[in-house]
Amino acid sequence: MRMNSTWPPIAALVALAVCAPPVTAKEFPLEPGQVAIGSVGDYTTEDKDTLLDIARSNDLGYTELVIVNPGVNPWVPGQDKRIIVPGFYLLPDGPRRGIVLNLPEQRVFYFPPGGNRVETYPIGAGVEGRLTPLGVTHIVSKQVHPGWSVPASIRKERPELPAYVPPGPDNPMGDLAMGLAWSGFYLHGTNKPDGVGRNVSHGCIHFYPEDIDRLFHEVSTGTSVRVINQEVMTGWINNQLYVAVFPNKEQVDQVDLEQPMTRTLPADLIQRVRTAAGDHADEVDWALVTHLGLERRGIPTAVTPPVEAADEPSPDLDQSPVASTQAQ
Numbered sequence: 001m002r003m004n005s006t007w008p009p010i011a012a013l014v015a016l017a018v019c020a021p022p023v024t025a026k027e028f029p030l031e032p033g034q035v036a037i038g039s040v041g042d043y044t045t046e047d048k049d050t051l052l053d054i055a056r057s058n059d060l061g062y063t064e065l066v067i068v069n070p071g072v073n074p075w076v077p078g079q080d081k082r083i084i085v086p087g088f089y090l091l092p093d094g095p096r097r098g099i100v101l102n103l104p105e106q107r108v109f110y111f112p113p114g115g116n117r118v119e120t121y122p123i124g125a126g127v128e129g130r131l132t133p134l135g136v137t138h139i140v141s142k143q144v145h146p147g148w149s150v151p152a153s154i155r156k157e158r159p160e161l162p163a164y165v166p167p168g169p170d171n172p173m174g175d176l177a178m179g180l181a182w183s184g185f186y187l188h189g190t191n192k193p194d195g196v197g198r199n200v201s202h203g204c205i206h207f208y209p210e211d212i213d214r215l216f217h218e219v220s221t222g223t224s225v226r227v228i229n230q231e232v233m234t235g236w237i238n239n240q241l242y243v244a245v246f247p248n249k250e251q252v253d254q255v256d257l258e259q260p261m262t263r264t265l266p267a268d269l270i271q272r273v274r275t276a277a278g279d280h281a282d283e284v285d286w287a288l289v290t291h292l293g294l295e296r297r298g299i300p301t302a303v304t305p306p307v308e309a310a311d312e313p314s315p316d317l318d319q320s321p322v323a324s325t326q327a328q
Contacts (some may be wrong), residue, residue: 061197
């Protein structure tokens with residue numbers, strides 16, 4: 001893969017990541033008060049590439065890569081096609097400890113003990129009607145080469161399945177699994193890594209095999225797991241307010257089926273941005289906020305002007321999710 005790396009840094013507070021295959025995890029140092037990590041890059045395709053290949057090589061989920069490259073054929077992008085490679089993330093609200101999982105973002109953030117670094121991984125989430133519970137739980141077990149006792153509810157949907165699937169290449173739990181205190185819910189690998197970044201599970205959380213291998217060997221039983229459902233994220237970076245908006249479950253399915261994505265605003269978009277803006281609400285480019293809410297590309301984008309250039313016009317809307325976050 002040939003990576004283009006000519007973009008300047010996002011901001012002094014943002015730790016930069018270089019998109020270079022293969023990637024098994026994205027790990028960043030954390031400074032006190034830091035709210036964002038990573039960078040946006042780009043990649044020039046080769047004839048044999050698919051977006052699935054590029055996503056896994058850069059430790060991204062399928063949807064997050066497809067959604068920032070509209071109009072690109074995911075299976076045959078073609079030779080010398082410029083692909084935007086997202087990788088700039090706002091950190092979730094709330095305590096920074098253990099594992100934090102944001103379902104709409106289809107991403108896990110792991111805050112190891114010490115509070116001075118963070119790791120992030122893409123995931124596959126639950127299909128409609130099979131949602132992972134929200135709230136706080138913890139890891140209660142760790143299994144190497146797990147077997148799968150197929151729940152009766154799944155066998156009702158798929159009667160061809162046996163009552164038990166032994167360890168091996170046909171086991172959808174992959175080679176490693178971590179059980180949660182919520183009975184029947186696991187963080188685990190998969191024998192179908194193409195499902196990462198899609199709604200594919202019955203409530204469990206799927207990882208690329210290389211990602212679960214790293215996380216499994218870093219965390220212990222008792223580690224906190226907090227699951228949130230936050231379509232809108234905000235954060236102040238260098239005196240500018242950034243907003244990221246993620247697709248909801250129905251929209252992820254539409255992307256997966258290569259259908260036009262329904263353009264709907266998150267119900268809490270304006271309130272979340274207004275609350276984050278505080279006394280600076282009159283500086284917010286509300287037209288840009290609306291655009292981000294409809295596009296839901298997931299890349300944090302500045303919605304207030306730089307302090308030194310407050311009177312400059314807003315960037316072109318179609319380019320803003322990238323132009324505001326250019327990085328190496």
